Amino acid sequence: MSEPKKLFVKTYGCQMNVYDSERMAEALGSEGYEQVGTAEEADMILLNTCHIREKAAEKVYSELGRMRPLREANPDLKIGVAGCVAQAEGEEIMNRQPMVDLVVGPQTYHRLPEMARKVEAGEKALDTDFPEEDKFAHLPKARKPKRGPTAFLTVQEGCDKFCAFCVVPYTRGAEVSRPADRLLREANELVERGVREITLLGQNVNAYHGQGDGGEWGLAKLIREMAKVDGLERIRFTTSHPNDMEDDLIAAHGDCEKLMPYLHLPVQSGSDKILKAMNRKHTAEEYIRLIERIRAARPDLLLSGDFIVGFPGETEADFQATMDLVETVGYGQAYSFKYSSRPGTPAAEKPPVDDATSSERLQRLQALLSKQQYAVQDSMVGREVQVLFEKDGRLPGQLIGKSEYLHAVHALAPQNLKGEIAKVRIVESAKNSLKGELI
Ligand code: 5AD
Numbered sequence: 001m002s003e004p005k006k007l008f009v010k011t012y013g014c015q016m017n018v019y020d021s022e023r024m025a026e027a028l029g030s031e032g033y034e035q036v037g038t039a040e041e042a043d044m045i046l047l048n049t050c051h052i053r054e055k056a057a058e059k060v061y062s063e064l065g066r067m068r069p070l071r072e073a074n075p076d077l078k079i080g081v082a083g084c085v086a087q088a089e090g091e092e093i094m095n096r097q098p099m100v101d102l103v104v105g106p107q108t109y110h111r112l113p114e115m116a117r118k119v120e121a122g123e124k125a126l127d128t129d130f131p132e133e134d135k136f137a138h139l140p141k142a143r144k145p146k147r148g149p150t151a152f153l154t155v156q157e158g159c160d161k162f163c164a165f166c167v168v169p170y171t172r173g174a175e176v177s178r179p180a181d182r183l184l185r186e187a188n189e190l191v192e193r194g195v196r197e198i199t200l201l202g203q204n205v206n207a208y209h210g211q212g213d214g215g216e217w218g219l220a221k222l223i224r225e226m227a228k229v230d231g232l233e234r235i236r237f238t239t240s241h242p243n244d245m246e247d248d249l250i251a252a253h254g255d256c257e258k259l260m261p262y263l264h265l266p267v268q269s270g271s272d273k274i275l276k277a278m279n280r281k282h283t284a285e286e287y288i289r290l291i292e293r294i295r296a297a298r299p300d301l302l303l304s305g306d307f308i309v310g311f312p313g314e315t316e317a318d319f320q321a322t323m324d325l326v327e328t329v330g331y332g333q334a335y336s337f338k339y340s341s342r343p344g345t346p347a348a349e350k351p352p353v354d355d356a357t358s359s360e361r362l363q364r365l366q367a368l369l370s371k372q373q374y375a376v377q378d379s380m381v382g383r384e385v386q387v388l389f390e391k392d393g394r395l396p397g398q399l400i401g402k403s404e405y406l407h408a409v410h411a412l413a414p415q416n417l418k419g420e421i422a423k424v425r426i427v428e429s430a431k432n433s434l435k436g437e438l439i
C-alpha cells in the first residue's frame with residue numbers, strides 16, 4: 001500500500017461546520033487521506049469556512065495568505081476551500097487566491113473524492129451545486145473507530161426563514177430534513193462507538209419534518225424515538241427559531257428525561273420594529289410568552305440566545321428594548337454580534353448604523369449578558385449536577401466535562417470516569433468553567 005496522504009482540515013463557524021469537516025475527512029479517507037493536526041505536514045489543506053459575518057470571510061482570505069509560504073515550499077500541496085464562503089464566492093476565491101485548487105460548497109462534499117483526484121492530476125475543481133441527490137447517502141461507510149462521548153448529528157439543513165440580515169438561506173439552501181430511520185440508525189452506530197450524548201444539528205433544527213414511520217415526524221417525535229436508544233444518555237438540539245417551537249417540543253422539555261435542560265433560542269432583538277424589519281415574524285412579547293411556556297415545562301432550563309445590535313434603523317430606544325428583553329428573560333449564556341452587512345441580503349440595501357454607536361451598544365449588551373451568565377454560574381455553587389466527563393482537565397488528576405446545563409465542569413476524578421456520567425457538587429464558579437467535587 002502507498003503512504004497515506006495527509007489532510008489538514010481547519011474549521012470555522014458553527015457546529016454544522018464541525019460536523020461537515022468530519023464527513024469531509026471521512027470522504028477523503030476513501031481516497032487514502034489521513035487527518036493530521038497541522039498545516040505544515042499536510043499534502044492537502046481544506047478550510048471549511050463560514051460566511052455569517054464579514055470577519056469570518058476575511059479571516060479565510062488572510063489564512064490563505066499565510067499559506068503561501070507552505071505552497072512555495074511544497075508545490076504539490078493542494079489547497080481547498082469548503083463551506084459557506086466557498087458557496088457564496090465560488091470561482092471568485094480562485095481569482096483572488098490563484099493557489100486555491102479546489103472549491104466545494106456545503107451541499108456537494110460527497111463529491112470530494114473525485115474532486116481530489118482531479119486536483120491531484122493538476123487541474124482545478126469547483127463544485128457549488130445544489131444537487132438533487134442526498135449527500136449523506138453518498139458518504140463512504142467509514143471505518144468505525146471508537147470515539148469520544150459526545151457527537152453531532154445533522155438532522156436538518158438549510159433555512160426557509162430569510163431573516164433580512166442572514167446569508168444562510170442562500171449558502172445552505174432550502175430546508176431539507178433527513179429521513180428519521182437513517183438518523184435512528186446513525187444514533188445507534190454512534191452509541192456503539194462510545195457516544196453518550198448527541199446534539200441534533202440543523203440551521204433551523206426545530207423545523208425538522210423528516211420522513212418517519214407512519215408519515216412525517218417533527219423534532220419532538222424524533223427526540224422521543226431517539227431517547228429509546230439504549231446507552232444514549234443525553235440529547236440536545238441546536239439552533240431553533242421561536243416560531244417553530246411546537247407544543248410537543250415544549251412538552252418534551254418537561255417529560256423526556258434524556259432531553260437536556262438547555263435551549264438555544266435566538267431572538268436577535270427586543271424591538272418589535274426591528275424584529276419586523278428583520279423579518280423574524282414574531283414580536284418581543286410573543287417570544288417572552290413562549291419562554292414562559294417552556295419554563296413552565298422545565299423550570300430549571302438554561303436559556304441561551306443570539307443578538308444583533310446596530311441592525312439598520314436601530315435607534316437608542318430600539319436597543320433599549322433589547323436590553324429590557326434581556327432583563328426580563330434572563331439568559332444563562334448568549335452570543336451577541338454587531339450587525340454585519342451581507343451582500344445579497346435585503347438588509348444590505350439599507351443605510352447602516354454608524355460603527356461607533358454599534359460598538360458602544362454591543363459593549364453594553366455584552367456587559368449585561370456576562371452579568372447574567374456569571375449570576376447563573378454562581379447560583380450553581382452548592383448544587384449537584386450530572387457531569388458527562390469528556391477528557392483530561394488542565395491539572396493532573398482532573399477530568400473535564402459538561403453538566404446537563406452545558407456548563408464546563410472540572411473535578412478530580414479517576415480516568416475510568418472518562419465517557420461516563422457522574423454526580424458532582426459544584427464548589428466554585430470561575431470565568432469559563434465550574435469547579436466540582438465528585439459525590
Ligand atoms: N450580522 C451579524 N450577525 C449575524 N448573524 C447572522 N447573520 C448576521 C449578520 N449579517 C448572527 C445571528 C444568528 C447567528 C448565528 O449569527 O444572531 O443567530
Ligand code: SF4
Pocket residue numbers: 159160161162163166167168169203204241
Ligand atoms: Fe439565518 Fe437563522 Fe434566520 Fe434562517 S432563521 S435566516 S439561519 S438567522
